Amino acid sequence: MTFFKTDLKQKVEYIMFNGKNYSKSQLYLLVALRVVIGWHFLYEGLVKLTNPDWSSFGYLLDSQGIFSSFFYSLASNPDVYKVVDTLNIVGLTLVGLGLILGSFTRLATIGGIILLAFYYLSHPPFVGLQYVLPMEGSCLVVNKNLIELVALCVLLVFPTGHILGFDRLNYLIRKRRKRRE
Secondary structure, three states, rough: HHHHHOHHHHHHHHHHHHOOOHHHHHHHHHHHHHHHHHHHHHHHHHHHHHOOOOOOHHHOOOOOOHHHHHHHHHHHHHHHHHHHHHHHHEEEEEHHHHHOOOHOOOOHHHHHHHHHHHHHHHEEEEEEEEOOOEEEEEEEEEEEEOOOOOOOOHHHHHOHHOOOOOHHHHHHHHHHHHHHO
C-alpha cells in the first residue's frame, strides 16, 4: 500500500498513528504552518473588508506578464471587478478561517492555492517587469506568493486538520459512529 494511493482516512491513520515516520513535533509544526498561513489569509481578508476604499481595480490594472490581458479584462468592467473584490474578500476570509480552525482544511487549502496562483500570475517577479505598487523585497521568480503557494501544496498532502482541528473532531465522531454500527 503506497501513501499516495490510499484514501484520506487511511492517510490520516498512517500519519497520526505511525510514530516511526513522523514525530509529534513534526506534525504539530505542520499544524503551526497551517495556522500561520491561515492567519495571513484571514488578516488580508478582514483588512480588505474593513477598508471601504479598497478595490482590486489598481492591482488588476498593474498586472504584467503573459496573463495581463486576462486581469485587464477583469478590471475593464466595474461590475466584474466588484465581483472580483467580493470573491477576493470572501475567499481570503474563508480560507483563513478554514486553515486556522482546521475545518474543511482540504477545501481551504485548495482555495488558498488558487488565490495565490492568481496573485502570482498577475504580478510575476520576473526581470524587466515594473509595477506601480512596490513589491516586498527584491524577488526573482520566487516571491512570498509562490512560497506560500508551495507551503499550501505541502499541507495539501498532509491532512493537518485531522491532527488538530474541527476536521479531527468530525473524523473521531464518524469513527465512533462506525464502531456502534
